[in-house]
Amino acid sequence: MMRVAEPLKLANGVELKNRFFKSAMSETMASSMNQPNEKHIRLYHEWAKGGAGVVVTGNVMVDRNALGEPGNVVIEDERDIGMLREWARKGTENGTQLWMQLNHPGKQSPKSMSKKPVAPSAVPLGDKFRGAFNPPRALTVEEIKQLVQKFANTARLARKAGFTGVQIHGAHGYLVNQFLSPHDNQREDEYGGRLENRMKFLVEIYEEMxxxxxxxxxxxxxxxxxxxxxxxxxxxxxxxxxxxxxxLGLDLIEISGGNYEQPKMSTGTDSEVFFLDYARKLKEEVDIPVVVTGGFRSPESMESALEKNHTDMIGIARPLALEPHLPKEIMAGSNAEITTQHLTTGVKALDANIGPAVGNVYYAMQLKRIAEGKATQRHTNAWRPLLHLIATHGPHALKPKRR
Known part of the structure; x- marks a missing residue:
């Protein structure tokens, strides 16, 4: 048996059927009222049929007043419990674990979504982002406590609906990451200063969850x-x-890196497999399952990382937006193509400025095609996703965004 096909048992007794971990990708398919719909059900049903042990949703927002982009799903109450149950039912077929990723964008909420975003401190994004993002205001302690409860409530609703786990999004410069960062978090109260205080928001979210x-x-x-x-x-x-x-009992950690200003989550690092060096160090310090996502381009590199105990699961995102059944194909022994597309407008100066944002739009388009029962389109033409991005957010939107 391939190592990637072996099950993994978590400390709480839950068994994951294999080592494939479909990392979160933002679908941007919610209704105008930020509700899940049939497209989510069809997309995640395809991934459930595709063989991954764990499938993580795109970021589900815990606060209707704080969105990262148009089309985000928001879960604050039971108004969509019926649709959520169907999403969970289809997404957990074949013994698949379907985990809901929970998020709050903090100051990384674009002007088109937030007139006055919130953050740990009133620290704006860098100068080149000022046109796309409004400066944030600092959260009050009471508001922080309320947000902790929002995360916990959405987790409760996820379990009630039938999702088999949740993931806190503490990376990529979103709100939890902002609290952890000494640059973004300049508070002088119990939530700022030394690391123990900066991680207090995350700890409270976890404990309430x-x-x-x-x-x-x-x-x-x-x-x-x-x-x-x-x-x-x-x-x-x-x-x-x-x-x-x-x-505290956390069940699994997924490693990523960067934020909008340093988008390593989309551009990667110098090594083939992103963040693998860090994962090696981490596994020497803690006894918790670790997932490394990004950069795996062959079954051989996956098997090697597992064999050497550099990671416990193989995180894949964009390749599964092109081939949703990729895990099943790899475990069947096929020489599956593990590729992503490098988009270009054909204009070198323009390509240098459009950044990862256009790539994210391209992959979101592929997710919509899967959700509509269509074949994905593999091409390198950046113009269509570029025009779509400008139409949605305006010309200031040509900045790095989440994967």
Whole structure:
């Protein structure tokens, strides 16, 4: 048996059927009222049939007043419980684990979505982003407590609907990551200053979630290995956060890195498999299942990473937007193509400025095609996703966005 086909048992007793982990990709398919619909059901049914042990949803927002982009799903109450149950039912076929990723964008909510976004401190994004994002205001302590409860409530609703786990999005410069970063978090109260205080928001979210869903329900965390900035969240701090969360009973950690200003989650690092060096160090320090996502381009590299105990699961995102049944094909022994598309407008100067944002639109378009029962389209033409991005957010939108 291939190592990637072996099951993995979590500390809480939940068994994952194999080591394939479909990492979150933002679908942007919700209704104008940010509700899930039949498209989500069809898309996740395809991924459930595709063989991955764990499938993580695109970020589900916990606050209707704080969106990362148009088409985000928001879950605050039971108004969509029927649709959520069908989404969970189809998405958990074939023994698939379907985990809901929970998120709040903080200041990374574009002007088209937020007139006055919130953040740990009133620290705006860098100068080149000022045209696309309004400056944030600092959250009050009371508002922080309310947001903790929103995360816990959405987790409760996820379990009630039949999702088999949840993931806290603590990476990519969103709100949890902002609290962890000494650059973004300049508070002088119990939530700022030393790392123990900066991680307090995350710890409280986890503890309230755990109270809401119980000890036997998987809670995962997506965390930056680093913000890749000399003034941001560091690798050393990241390891300390994982050690703390593991001591509290966290079930699994997914490693990523960067934010809008340093988009390593979309551009990668110098190694073939993103963040693998960090994962090696992390596994020497903590006894918790680790997922490395990004950069796996062959079954051989997947098997090698598992064999050497550099990771416990193989995280894949964009290749599954092109071939949703890729895990099943690999486990069947086929020489499956594990590729992504490098988009270009044909204009070198323009390509240098459009960044990862256009790529994200391209892959979101492929998700919609899968959801509509259509074949994906593999091409390198950047013009259609570029025009779609400008039409949605305006010309200031040509900045890095989440994967």
């Amino acid at each position: 755990r109270y809401a869903v119980g000890a036997d329900y998987p809670i995962a965390l997506k965390l930056n290995s680093s913000d890749f900035s000399r003034v941001g969240f560091t690798e050393e701090e990241s390891i300390q956060v994982v050690e703390k969360m593991a001591s």
